[in-house]
Amino acid sequence: MKVKKIEVIHIQLPYVAPFEVSFGRLVDKHALIIKLHTDDLVAYGECTAFQAPWYNSETVWTVMHMIKDYIAPRILNQEIQGPEDLVERLSFIRGNRMAIAAVEMAWWDLEMRAQKKSLKTLLGGVQDEIPAGASIGIQTTVQILLDKIGAHLDLGYRKIKVKIKPGWDVDVLRTIRKTFPYAPLMADANSAYSLDDIDVFKAMDEFDLMMIEQPLAEDDIIDHIKLQSAIKTPICLDESIESCEDARKAIELGACKIINIKPSRVGGLLESKKIHDLCQKNGIPVWCGGIFELGIGRVQNIALASLPNFTIPGDLSPSKRHFHEDITIPRVDINERCMIVVPDEKNGIVYEIDDAAIARLTKEQFELT
Ligand code: OSB
Ligand code: MG
Numbered sequence: 357m358k359v360k361k362i363e364v365i366h367i368q369l370p371y372v373a374p375f376e377v378s379f380g381r382l383v384d385k386h387a388l389i390i391k392l393h394t395d396d397l398v399a400y401g402e403c404t405a406f407q408a409p410w411y412n413s414e415t416v417w418t419v420m421h422m423i424k425d426y427i428a429p430r431i432l433n434q435e436i437q438g439p440e441d442l443v444e445r446l447s448f449i450r451g452n453r454m455a456i457a458a459v460e461m462a463w464w465d466l467e468m469r470a471q472k473k474s475l476k477t478l479l480g481g482v483q484d485e486i487p488a489g490a491s492i493g494i495q496t497t498v499q500i501l502l503d504k505i506g507a508h509l510d511l512g513y514r515k516i517k518v519k520i521k522p523g524w525d526v527d528v529l530r531t532i533r534k535t536f537p538y539a540p541l542m543a544d545a546n547s548a549y550s551l552d553d554i555d556v557f558k559a560m561d562e563f564d565l566m567m568i569e570q571p572l573a574e575d576d577i578i579d580h581i582k583l584q585s586a587i588k589t590p591i592c593l594d595e596s597i598e599s600c601e602d603a604r605k606a607i608e609l610g611a612c613k614i615i616n617i618k619p620s621r622v623g624g625l626l627e628s629k630k631i632h633d634l635c636q637k638n639g640i641p642v643w644c645g646g647i648f649e650l651g652i653g654r655v656q657n658i659a660l661a662s663l664p665n666f667t668i669p670g671d672l673s674p675s676k677r678h679f680h681e682d683i684t685i686p687r688v689d690i691n692e693r694c695m696i697v698v699p700d701e702k703n704g705i706v707y708e709i710d711d712a713a714i715a716r717l718t719k720e721q722f723e724l725t
Contacts, residue, residue: 401462651684
């Protein structure tokens with residue numbers, strides 16, 4: 357297929373409530389919508405880069421630069437055979453995986469539309485529905501956090517992930533565990549600690565956490581190995597894994613026992629599937645993370661999470677937890693069993709793109725031909 361035009365649309369909207377993580381307090385969601393035009397189809401992708409290099413080194417603006425100056429020139433008006441070919445053409449780019457992922461995931465949307473197949477089918481998904489999990493930010497008081505956790509458990513959420521940072525960790529987790537002795541609970545540090553804090557993590561061993569996510573720096577595989585060998589609780593890597601090669605090394609060296617796959621972090625769905633397959637071969641369970649995706653990215657994550665080795669509930673939850681409005685119709689939601697149905701050829705669920713909503717939320721846009 358040949359892409360004749362690429363549109364890049366920068367949109368902005370507030371979160372339902374500010375979301376606090378170890379790296380900062382998020383108030384407004386920024387996203388880039390990527391539209392690929394062929395002669396007869398229009399396909400959509402979404403980019404999850406933040407407005408500042410908080411989570412990784414990319415931002416909305418570095419992604420716009422990468423797409424305009426390096427990605428579009430290699431793609432426009434070229435006969436591209438499929439996702440492998442697309443990724444190969446972009447393999448000269450170092451890093452910048454969110455920029456690559458945005459275009460790669462739009463390409464999968466194009467494949468869906470051209471082949472008239474669901475993403476689940478194209479990827480080889482096997483699960484008809486997936487369990488919802490919730491990621492809950494740092495709160496102003498522990499009581500507010502307990503109330504939020506209780507509300508999610510009442511709804512049937514299969515995993516509760518709380519964000520931690522120095523000063524909001526062991527005591528908070530102890531209180532949560534006392535209040536909810538059997539809750540499927542985990543903690544995500546977003547790289548806020550170093551090995552000097554090893555006693556903090558040793559203390560967490562008594563809370564029966566499902567895992568501790570990304571305790572140390574994103575480029576620090578060595579200290580993650582040391583930490584994992586000193587604690588019982590499994591370490592799950594997020595920011596550290598930007599490719600299948602990163603995953604291979606982390607697994608071989610024993611730096612983690614679980615991996616969180618986010619397609620936007622690793623350069624797209626093809627790389628995600630490779631990491632999934634590698635982990636499956638090595639007995640490492642995976643789950644699908646999120647970066648506050650709007651409908652386009654959220655639905656693609658859900659399709660990915662239907663692959664067989666996604667055996668741990670992900671951070672996949674209804675769009676209304678984070679946003680008052682969204683850009684798909686319908687919006688992603690849970691059913692009465694707190695499961696999210698994976699769209700495929702059987703169940704008739706189709707997510708349409710709400711172009712009017714995109715237009716309403718647009719800050720700036722440009723097109724490349
Ligand atoms: O570390 O998993 C993370 C959100 C933004 C950036 C990083 C992370 C997160 C989340 C929220 O935990 C997941 C979601 O609900 O999309
Ligand atoms: Mg994380």
